[in-house]
Amino acid sequence: MELADVDLNLLVVFHRLLQTRQVSRAAQELQLSQPAVSNALRRLRQLLGDELFVRTPTGMRPTPYAEQLAAPVAQALDALHAALNVRASFDPSTSTRRFTLALTDVGEIYFLPVLMDALAREAPGVKLLCVPVGTPTLRDDMGSGRVDLALGLLPQLQAGFYQQALFRQRYVALMNATHPLARHSTLSAAAYQRAAHVRVVAEGTGHGRVEDALAQLGLQRDIQLTVPHYVALGHVLASTQLVATVPERFADRAAAPFGLVARPLRLRLPDSTICQLWHEHQHRDPGHQWLRTQVAQLFADHPAR
Known part of the structure; x- marks a missing residue:
């Protein structure tokens, strides 16, 4: 099969279906109609000669072939996203971007007053949305970009994520x-x-x-x-x-x-080591780099490390 035979949009739908396991949720996140997602899945099934997903009472279960494709497709899409956005710039003084942070309630108490004060001075248009770290979909949410950054003592995220230790505490x-x-x-x-x-x-x-x-x-x-x-x-x-x-x-x-x-x-x-953690596909994003730098400068014992 040649790459010219593959519509990139079909792979985007495939990737989102792997994450959500639901046609309706994938359609909502991609801002498409459910028939459009179903049609994309039908076309991809015909192209690849495999069912890819099987309907079950709990959602869409990927076939062994779909699971085999999952990692290469995700890596390819992340690489393409990074390449297309490598020239993007971020100006905190004019940006109206919204970042989503995963925090514990301790994190909300400790980080947010200082961070919001800094944003008011450096990036008045930037907004934060906070979500709990205890959600079972946190790994997937960070992998898909729904959550930008997690802060805290989070052993469930140590494998497969970039992390920077901010401080140790007793x-x-x-x-x-x-x-x-x-x-x-x-x-x-x-x-x-x-x-x-x-x-x-x-x-x-x-x-x-x-x-x-x-x-x-x-x-x-x-x-x-x-x-x-x-x-x-x-x-x-x-x-x-x-x-x-x-x-x-x-x-x-x-x-x-x-x-x-x-x-x-x-x-x-x-002791507990408090870190900031992020997914690979956010690593080179200029806005994300700026946010991580702010967190490190405000809270890290050794921000330059």
């Missing part, structure tokens, strides 16, 4: 300034264990490692409250005598507004 005990343990400069294992605790689950992030480490140390805590996110933690600690084990930079942000104090722990707990 875990500390956060509590009301009136808490009896606030009188200590650091907390021993015994003092920590005697306290009443609030535990944050934070699914979809790597922060659960601290819970594993505490379990391995054999510490039996009195957990009086378990919450799925960090976002309400400041309010909870401000009105109770509970203690929370949190990333240090979250503690830095939450302490003053809620009258809290953070205390180091004399425990062997893992």
